[in-house]
Amino acid sequence: MQVEGQERPNLTDAASDILARICVQTRDEVARRMAGLPLRELKARLRDIEERPRGFGNALKLKTAEREVGLIAEVKKASPSAGLIRPQFDAAAIAREYEQAGAACLSVLTEGPNFQGHVADLQAARAATSLPALRKDFMLEPWQIYESRLIGADCILLIMAAIDDDRAADLLGLARLVDLDVLVEVHDETELHRALALETTLIGINNRNLRTLRTDIATTLELAPQVPPDRIVVAESGITSRADVLRLAEAGASCFLVGESLLRQPDAGAAARALLGPI
Numbered sequence: 001m002q003v004e005g006q007e008r009p010n011l012t013d014a015a016s017d018i019l020a021r022i023c024v025q026t027r028d029e030v031a032r033r034m035a036g037l038p039l040r041e042l043k044a045r046l047r048d049i050e051e052r053p054r055g056f057g058n059a060l061k062l063k064t065a066e067r068e069v070g071l072i073a074e075v076k077k078a079s080p081s082a083g084l085i086r087p088q089f090d091a092a093a094i095a096r097e098y099e100q101a102g103a104a105c106l107s108v109l110t111e112g113p114n115f116q117g118h119v120a121d122l123q124a125a126r127a128a129t130s131l132p133a134l135r136k137d138f139m140l141e142p143w144q145i146y147e148s149r150l151i152g153a154d155c156i157l158l159i160m161a162a163i164d165d166d167r168a169a170d171l172l173g174l175a176r177l178v179d180l181d182v183l184v185e186v187h188d189e190t191e192l193h194r195a196l197a198l199e200t201t202l203i204g205i206n207n208r209n210l211r212t213l214r215t216d217i218a219t220t221l222e223l224a225p226q227v228p229p230d231r232i233v234v235a236e237s238g239i240t241s242r243a244d245v246l247r248l249a250e251a252g253a254s255c256f257l258v259g260e261s262l263l264r265q266p267d268a269g270a271a272a273r274a275l276l277g278p279i
């Protein structure tokens with residue numbers, strides 16, 4: 001990593017705060033990629049793209065109307081909390097299983113150092129299905145929004161714990177400009193109120209604290225009832241059973257972002273079907 005020591009946050013803090021560490025790594029990575037593709041060139045390339053995004057929010061609404069539950073099924077090889085989840089990782093094959101099981105959308109990790117994700121995984125998963133895909137990464141810089149559109153993402157994630165209000169509004173506006181949907185992620189009441197002040201429909205409530213990596217679905221149970229009905233609540237992380245889905249739905253979540261519990265099963269499609277329930 002090439003960043004000078006004094007530009008880094010205190011390393012003791014960064015080591016005990018996983019989100020802070022990932023943000024430092026992401027800024028380094030973005031600086032590297034930007035050097036290879038300056039913003040002006042990136043924008044010029046976008047002008048040549050004809051394909052429109054697939055409509056992530058819309059797919060969630062349609063599936064939820066059809067079967068009560070909108071599943072965003074996650075494609076990831078590893079995570080900082082679980083380590084290696086799928087040693088034999090085939091993003092396209094997993095995505096196809098999810099689509100056949102009735103998932104509304106995909107979520108694909110593209111972050112390298114902590115999740116072993118790649119842009120190519122998102123492209124492979126999306127090409128193998130007709131489902132819209134969320135680029136699951138840490139969006140900090142405007143350049144990343146344009147890049148997300150270039151690589152074929154349909155939606156991006158904005159993590160309120162990682163950015164301030166001005167940055168969130170800027171990145172949200174840019175995403176709109178390039179026709180990407182946005183999932184705004186919160187973990188506590190303060191972040192939820194900051195998110196609700198933004199003009200955005202998809203509110204993700206992450207049951208995992210990204211600073212400590214601990215999960216507790218009580219986070220969604222507490223926060224979902226505070227979300228007005230014109231927004232869509234996506235319960236995220238630590239969801240392992242149909243019983244979890246039913247409890248979270250009762251609290252007001254209509255959509256569910258699930259990765260690890262599906263990917264731990266040899267048949268991820270069957271696991272997704274079990275979460276979705278009968279129909």
Ligand SMILES: O=P(O)(O)OC[C@@H](O)[C@@H](O)c1c[nH]c2ccccc12
Nearest residue numbers: 206236237238239257258259260261
């Ligand atoms: O694998 P799980 O526990 O089912 O969680 C999926 C998803 O919610 C999780 O990957 C996630 C939610 N928000 C994030 C932000 C960064 C990295 C990862 C995430």
